[in-house]
Amino acid sequence: MDGAAVNTLRLADLTPGKSAVVTAISGAGRVASRLMEMGFVPGTIVEVLRRAPFGGPVQYRVHGCSVSMRSAEASCVSVETDSLQNRTARRASSQLELAAG
Template identity: 40%
Template sequence: MQSSSTEFTNLQPGDQARVKGFGPMPEYYRNRLLSMGLTPGTEFTVMRQAPLGDPVQIMVRGFRLSLRRAEAGTLQVEVL
């Protein structure tokens, strides 16, 4: 199976992806994402999104995490 890179904002519920890295963002927010387990190489599944698209809930390392779509959009991801 071949994987492809995309922006987090293109992912839909049920999609699986891997964190490749981080785009431009404040250092404090990057550190926050890292402390929540979103490190490069980590796989996650998009579980659901709110009716207006924000926030987005993902399953990462066995727990559910809700992220604002704009902030999650700074993640560089690879679709699995």
């Protein structure tokens, strides 16, 4: 990646305003299936929109949709960040917002 720092972490560890690419889904079969049904599949760009106070749900943007989930479920999603992917995610997000309205 031409010197770009790659950082692999859990989706639950990302802070609002950050984006990443899903690399893997773990957890019990039912949880993993539900996450994939919601659009959290490897290769997908995810952006953290906001965190509810006191450990409440976190709101994410995935495939142009807003999705909220608890930290326990978000911990089952492995993501990878680097500066190039973050620029790409912001650009794609902006294009989706322009197209939506």
